[in-house]
Amino acid sequence: MALVVLAGCAAGCTVQPAGTDGKRATPVRVEVPSRTPSAPSSQAPDDGGSPSGAGTPSVRRAPRVLWSRGASGRDIRELQARLRQVAWIFHGPTGTYDELTEKAVRGFQGKRGLPRTGVTDTVTWQRLLAMTREPGRWELYLMGGQPADAPDARCRTGRVLCISKSSRTLRWMIDGRTVSTMPVRFGSAYTPTREGVFRIYWKSRHHVSTLYDSPMPYAMFFSGGQAVHFSADFAARGYAGASHGCVNVGDEGAVARLYGQVRDGDKVVVHW
Numbered sequence: 050m051a052l053v054v055l056a057g058c059a060a061g062c063t064v065q066p067a068g069t070d071g072k073r074a075t076p077v078r079v080e081v082p083s084r085t086p087s088a089p090s091s092q093a094p095d096d097g098g099s100p101s102g103a104g105t106p107s108v109r110r111a112p113r114v115l116w117s118r119g120a121s122g123r124d125i126r127e128l129q130a131r132l133r134q135v136a137w138i139f140h141g142p143t144g145t146y147d148e149l150t151e152k153a154v155r156g157f158q159g160k161r162g163l164p165r166t167g168v169t170d171t172v173t174w175q176r177l178l179a180m181t182r183e184p185g186r187w188e189l190y191l192m193g194g195q196p197a198d199a200p201d202a203r204c205r206t207g208r209v210l211c212i213s214k215s216s217r218t219l220r221w222m223i224d225g226r227t228v229s230t231m232p233v234r235f236g237s238a239y240t241p242t243r244e245g246v247f248r249i250y251w252k253s254r255h256h257v258s259t260l261y262d263s264p265m266p267y268a269m270f271f272s273g274g275q276a277v278h279f280s281a282d283f284a285a286r287g288y289a290g291a292s293h294g295c296v297n298v299g300d301e302g303a304v305a306r307l308y309g310q311v312r313d314g315d316k317v318v319v320h321w
Contacts, residue, residue, distance in 0.1 A: 112170040120146040123189070128169060130184035130191075131177050132157065141191025141287045192287040193217070193232025193299060200227070201320045203246055208315040210269075210277060212296055214244070215321050217288070219277065219296065221307055228310070231303045234283045236275075236294035243294070247271040247317040252308065261293055266301070267308040271317040279304045 116125060121144050129142035129150055137153040151167040158173055159165045186195065197218035204211035204222050211220040214235060221228045235242040249269050256268035256278070268278040280297035282290050287299070296319070298304040 112172040114168050114170050115174055116146055117168040118146050118148070118151050125150070126189045126194075127184060128154075128174075128177075130188045131181040133188070134181045134184070135177070141289075142189055143192055144194055187288065190217070190232070191289070195232065197227075197230050200225075201318055203316075203318045203320075208312070210249075210271075210311065210315065210317045212277075212317065212319045213321070214242070214319065219298070221310065229303065229307065231298055231300055231307075233277075234280065234288060234290070234292055234297040234299070237291035240291075240293045242292070242296060242319060243272050243275060244319045244321070245272075247319070249311060249313055249315045249317060252311070252313065254308070258293075265295070267298075267304045269308065269311055277304070277307075277317075 116128065123144070125146050126142040126144045128146075129138055132138040132150070132153045133142070135157070137157050138149065140149070154169055154173065155165045155167040157177065158167075161176055163173055163176070189195070195216055195218065197220055198213040198216040200211050200220060200222060201213070203209075204220065205225045207224065209222045211222050212218075212233060213220075217233055217235070218230055219233045220230050249271055251270040253268045253270070254266065256265040256276075257263070258265055258274075260274065264281070265276060265278040268276040270276040275294045275296070277296040277298065279301050280292065280299060283297040283299035284301070298307075
């Protein structure tokens with residue numbers, strides 16, 4: 050059987066053999082499907098995106114999430130302190146990514162044309178870094194919570210309220226062991242908290258100051274009218290205010306437990 054060769058037949062044509070009746074075969078056109086694009090990569094998203102290869106369009110990938118609601122720690126304090134610098138948060142850093150922090154992040158994102166997710170991703174964080182400065186120690190701990198200094202040598206024996214002005218903390222210690230630690234606030238430059246070694250000489254559960262007419266619950270007096278006590282003002286405003294010389298505690302539950310454990314005669318050490 051002879052094949053008929055057709056000049057100029059494209060690759061899409063096939064040739065039929067000549068029939069037995071002697072007639073020339075008719076070329077039949079066969080449609081060849083075009084090349085379909087490959088399926089998109091299933092690789093996990095990463096920051097910024099990058100070309101997958103030469104001649105392939107780049108794929109924009111979602112930025113990596115750094116922190117979201119429920120996270121806690123020093124990094125969250127820095128996030129909150131920086132948001133405070135640009136007036137998206139007005140309270141002191143708490144170290145917990147709460148509802149107010151999420152709302153502040155969402156507002157910051159929307160103002161700058163970023164997706165209003167409320168979570169802090171790498172793009173949001175870099176934008177915030179560019180607009181703010183490194184927060185100082187006091188900015189990070191405006192509402193307390195800073196790590197306590199190492200105990201003063203005078204605190205290592207007996208029952209002691211070891212109070213550090215430099216870290217603004219109170220350690221309740223028994224025979225060198227720290228039982229509890231809490232943030233505290235001191236007097237201003239005009240009414241400073243005295244430094245040195247003292248003794249608890251009087252406890253007054255529902256005390257009210259006769260000089261300033263202000264409540265001093267769970268007061269534990271150690272030097273004249275100066276005492277360790279709960280302060281509602283400290284709980285509300287943090288280090289934006291100051292005492293009249295007393296050692297303020299802003300956590301009522303913590304100072305209530307402390308009050309129940311401290312005895313008259315226990316040592317108090319106030320140091321830098």
